[in-house]
Amino acid sequence: MVLQDVTRATIKYKRYGGRYGGIDPGTGIEDDMHENISVSNSGDNVPVSVKYDMGWQKRGSGRKYNSKSGVGSMIGHLTGKLIDLDLRSTDCRICSYWEGKGKEQPKHNCTRNWYGTSKAMEPDVGLSLVQNIEEKGCTVANVIMDDDTTTIARIRSQIDHEVDKWSDMGHTRVQLGNKLYKIKEKYKKDFTADDIAHLQKCFMYAIQSHKNDPKSIAENISAIIPHSFNCHNQCNESWCKYLQNPDKYRPTIKLNNPNLKVELESVFMKYVEEKNVNKLAPCGSTKDNESFNNMVAHKAPKNKHFCASESLESRVMCAAAQKNLNFDYITQINEECGLSPGKHTTKTSKKLTRKRKLQNTLKGTTEFKRKKILKLNVQRQKQVVGEVREGVTYQTAVDILPTSAADITMISAPITIPILNSINVDDGAYARVFFDLETSSLAMDCDILQISAIYNDNLFNQYVTPTKSINKYASEVTGLTVSHNFLCYNGHRVDSCLPQQALQNFIFWLHNIPSHKLILFGHNCRRFDMPRLVNTLQQYHLAASFSEKVSGFTDTLPLFRAKFPDLKSHKQEQLAHTILKSTYMCP
Ligand SMILES: [Zn+2]
Ligand SMILES: [Zn+2]
The missing domain is CATH 3.30.420 (Nucleotidyltransferase; domain 5)
Structure with a gap:
């Protein structure tokens, strides 16, 4: 100022x-x-x-x-x-x-x-x-x-x-979107919002990758719709995954209504006309x-x-x-x-x-753009689940409309205070699942990077895409790092998915265990793993379906302390070394 x-x-x-x-x-x-x-x-x-x-x-x-x-x-x-x-x-x-x-x-x-x-x-x-x-x-x-x-x-x-x-490219993109949304009104089932977003993306890519070259732009734009309908005569090998490798090809969007194809083609062909494509070419x-x-x-x-x-x-x-x-x-x-x-x-x-x-150079990088898209996705997921739970809170003139009790009460969050009850795990009513988490830091609001669990011989392992940066010391312990926006274990890229998906996978795996109820065993889980897992589950509003199956947690740390009082350290690595005589390794 x-x-x-x-x-x-x-x-x-x-x-x-x-x-x-x-x-x-x-x-x-x-x-x-x-x-x-x-x-x-x-x-x-x-x-x-x-x-x-x-x-x-x-x-x-x-x-x-x-x-x-x-x-x-x-x-x-x-x-x-x-x-x-x-x-x-x-x-x-x-x-x-x-x-x-x-x-x-x-x-x-x-x-x-x-x-x-x-x-x-x-x-x-x-x-x-x-x-x-x-x-x-x-x-x-x-x-x-x-x-x-x-x-x-x-x-x-x-x-x-x-x-x-x-x-102007921005306006052109929006206009194309508006036209496609109009078509969507007629073909609600066959044409989704995701399809529209993908077609818009393809359209922009076709133009921007051939800046100042109207002929190539016209060729590529006219290939977009046939390609989406799995017809690759007009496609170019530089971008069509089908032409590159037909066996491995998996289409991003699947469209098959022939009437829809005619209407979509009429929209896209408008842009191919010489007069229009010349306007688009300079980007x-x-x-x-x-x-x-x-x-x-x-x-x-x-x-x-x-x-x-x-x-x-x-x-x-x-x-x-x-x-x-x-x-x-x-x-x-x-x-x-x-x-x-x-x-x-x-x-x-x-x-x-x-x-x-510095900011400008950073913003131009692919990595930055990828990160932005990831953040948007995480945000959107949180928003969707949040809105379902909270009901209508903000809408034009919402206060004038008659309100029911259901509208103003939020679906309450599950109880979070841990109840320390003793249960008999030996009677066979509870399946025992051993689990461990790797996190991005020791903080309470850290990201979970990996969930692994074992039930008898049935192993579950899931890497999670981090939404925050990983603590340096955490990386040293876990071997998990982020490189080019991909999660890596010991420098090698691993398959990871967004937190919500990962938790859903975990819950799905737990639900597949034949026993009616189960107990999760973890080392030092009372202080570390459990609060963080429950916290993340609540963030994504998955705690209810999780607690349907899981009756409780058991911490194995006090057990080892009582059984081996002479040991200096009761860390997992140390225990594995002294008792099992094997080296401890993250899977
Ligand atoms: Zn004057
Ligand atoms: Zn193709």
């Missing part, structure tokens, strides 16, 4: 000298032109491709469209740098004040520059930005933007050469604009009203400078104003820049 305040003051100070303290957001265009020259090698008038989007300074204005101000930004497709921006505001504090008094306002720096509706801001700003760029001796050949506005029509009507519109995305809008929202929070004064402009310009120059912009502004930048300012801005760079 301090950094921002200082900068705002400096910008204000410098404002009357140069444009926004000498930082001209238009610097992006030179870079973009330069890059385009090296690409096309043409003369002076260089065609550029730009992305355009508008952000509003009001929450939820995406649907309501009554924000009092909007900031339109134009970003170069090649450099990702801000070329130009403009803002429209319908409010001015000084004008409002004098209007309230019914008098004519004195001369002032008026911020009101828009008298129409908020909806019309976007096309207007878009057109003026394109005109600005054209004035600088540049040709805007392509514009990437969403399909929600009439901006492109306005631009085409005012600019005397052809301007192409490229599709245009307005993500950069969204990131800029976020920067603006950070500096001009949406729940505050800034557009009635010059405050908004200063804030937007700060965001623009940050977008193009990183956090160094504060130092640069200070220098331009003839102020020596503070030691801490320089240090902090460098630190922030470095941090951002």
Whole structure:
């Protein structure tokens, strides 16, 4: 906050000298032109491709469209740098004040520059930005933007050469999804939400793996639907698992309704048409604009009203400078104003820049993306089971609807306090199962990494994908590590599954034991294994089905202590060594 305040003051100070303290957001265009020259090698008038989007300074204005101000930004497709921006505001504090008094306002720096509706801001700003760029001796050949506005029509009507519109990948994906969901209404049984997600994924993959190659994109898109219906004539060996190895091929989704195939093909073939595939091929995305809008929202929070004064402009310009120059912009502004930048300012801005760079490189890695998907899956599973248990808690106007007692009471969690009863295990009523857990740490909320159990000769072993990092010391003891998001035992990848699935597998295995009831035996399980297992079972709401079969736990540690009082250590490893004369090993 301090950094921002200082900068705002400096910008204000410098404002009357140069444009926004000498930082001209238009610097992006030179870079973009330069890059385009090296690409096309043409003369002076260089065609550029730009992305355009508008952000509003009001929450939820995406649907309501009554924000009092909007900031339109134009970003170069090649450099990702801000070329130009403009803002429209319908409010001015000084004008409002004098209007309230019914008098004519004195001369002032008026911020009101828009008298129409908020909806019309976007096309207007878009057109003026394109005109600005054209004035600088540049040709805007392509514009990437969403399909929600009439901006492109306005631009085409005012600019005397052809301007192409490229599709935004994010929007294209959503639109495809909407079309598929419409088809799903007709074929509820044959076409699931998972199928739609998979088709969307394939579609995006087909485009992104052949960037700027419309012919290959068209070929691959037209192969998606036949491939899903197990017909691989048009498939390419680079991605079709069937062509790579027909014996091992297992389809991700299974579709077989012929009517469905016709409808799906009609949707996908639309994208294969030359006109449309050319729009998709450059993989245009307005993500950069969204990131800029976020920067603006950070500096001009949406729940505050800034557009009635010059405050908004200063804030937007700060965001623009940050977008193009990183956090160094504060130092640069200070220098331009003839102020020596503070030691801490320089240090902090460098630190922030470095941090951002690091985050950006991290976010691009496959590993990070995989981790994100895993986290989402775990979250979703927890959410689904949680919602079932809690009932309806949040829904539009839920409080007006008649409520029954069942709606407000939560299905209670099973009792968790351990009851220490003695039971006779020798009478044969209880099956004895020995179990052990490996965990990611010693903490109470640790992840279970491995569940193993044995009943007579029947062995159960299940590795669990961790959702948190594994403690270094835990890794040393268990030999379990995570590498490239896969769980490894002694450096070799093992098959693991999500916690919920693993626990279900364990419960399923327990239920298959012929005895009516069973007891779980574990070493030091009273203090360690049992609380952690029960904790995790409750997290996934599986405790009820677990306790259906399992009557209780027995800890073998006190038993060994009583039987072998002379031993120094009663750890499992030590016991195995002295009593069984064998080395202890995790399976
Ligand atoms: Zn005014
Ligand atoms: Zn295929």
